[in-house]
Amino acid sequence: KLTITLEEPAEPLVVNSTYVFTGDYNPPLLDLSLKFVFIRPDGTSIVRICPPAIGGGYGTYNGSFEFGFTPDMAGNWTVQILWEGDPRYPDYAASSSPVYTFTVRPAKKRPQIILIGPAGEENPYPYANITLGESVTIRGRLVGAEGEGIGGAHIEFEFAEWGGTTHIFKGDTTDSNGYFSVTYKPTKAVDVGVWVRWTGNDEYEAVEIRNYIHVEPRTFSVMDALYVAVPIIVIVAAVIVWRKRRK
Known part of the structure; x- marks a missing residue:
């Protein structure tokens, strides 16, 4: 047999x-x-x-x-x-x-991560340029194929400051309508790669998008110079007056 x-x-x-x-x-x-x-x-x-x-x-x-x-x-x-x-x-x-x-x-559904700009608009690159020293809050929404928000999902962010080995990880959990946000403050004036990802669950596939932030070096304006110079002038003047009084 x-x-x-x-x-x-x-x-x-x-x-x-x-x-x-x-x-x-x-x-x-x-x-x-x-x-x-x-x-x-x-x-x-x-x-x-x-x-x-x-x-x-x-x-x-x-x-x-x-x-x-x-x-x-x-x-x-x-x-x-x-x-x-x-x-x-x-x-x-x-x-x-x-x-x-x-x-x-059943086949898993395909979700989507949508980034939302500062004015509330959908924008593929909503946070392209900031100045070193500033913080940026990245907002977005996790939605299903029909546009429904996916709540209770842990969203992971990875920030990679190019030209170095700095990788910063942050996370947030979506609310009942699928919205999430994290705040990030760059440490260098470089391009920063941003990965936003979700590992999925029994109903939805994993999803990941890539974005970037261009961080400009901070430049000093005339007002910045005045903010620095005026206190110094005041201190120097005070020292001169003090010395004259001692004579």
């Missing part, structure tokens, strides 16, 4: 994504064709033939098999593998594998 064994999927499959079923049969008869009988969650069946492998593709070969299948429905499926016999091998009767159960989960 031919023995057929399937390696069961370790994790749930994803609807409309192809999964490669692998397994073994013994003895390793040549040019074997196997029949896969899948039962959907609604009780309907799908029958597929796994032929001998040709040119290294999917199929049966030397006691093992690989068979690609794309489930089209979420839920619990079963599969059984049949061999209907072959006149070339009269010593081996038709055989079947045990019935295996596997789970197919």
Whole structure:
């Protein structure tokens, strides 16, 4: 009797994504064709033939098999593998594998991270230029495919000051409408790479966007000079007056 064994999927499959079923049969008869009988969650069946492998593709070969299948429905499926016999091998009767159960989960939804500019507008580069010494608050929103806000999601920020090894990590949790924000103060007058990411969950895929902040060096204006010079002049004048009084 031919023995057929399937390696069961370790994790749930994803609807409309192809999964490669692998397994073994013994003895390793040549040019074997196997029949896969899948039962959907609604009780309907799908029958597929796994032929001998040709040119290294999917199929049966030397006691093992690989068979690609794309489930089209979420839920619990079963599969059984049949061999209907072959006149070339009269010593081996038709055989079947045990019935295996596997789970197919719905495809994850694709979320989106939207950055919001200081005036409340959606802007791909809302924080492009600031001056060294200033802080910037980056605001945004995590939404689903229909524009619905995703609440309770931990958003991670990574700030990389180019030209160095400084990496600063910050985080925030979205509110019930998907909004988040963090405040960052650059330490150098350089371009700062900004990564905003979410690892996803059982319902949504992971998502990441990249942005940048251009940090300008601080320049001193006439007023800045006056703010510095006036106190010095006052101090010098006071010292001169004090010395004159001592004479």
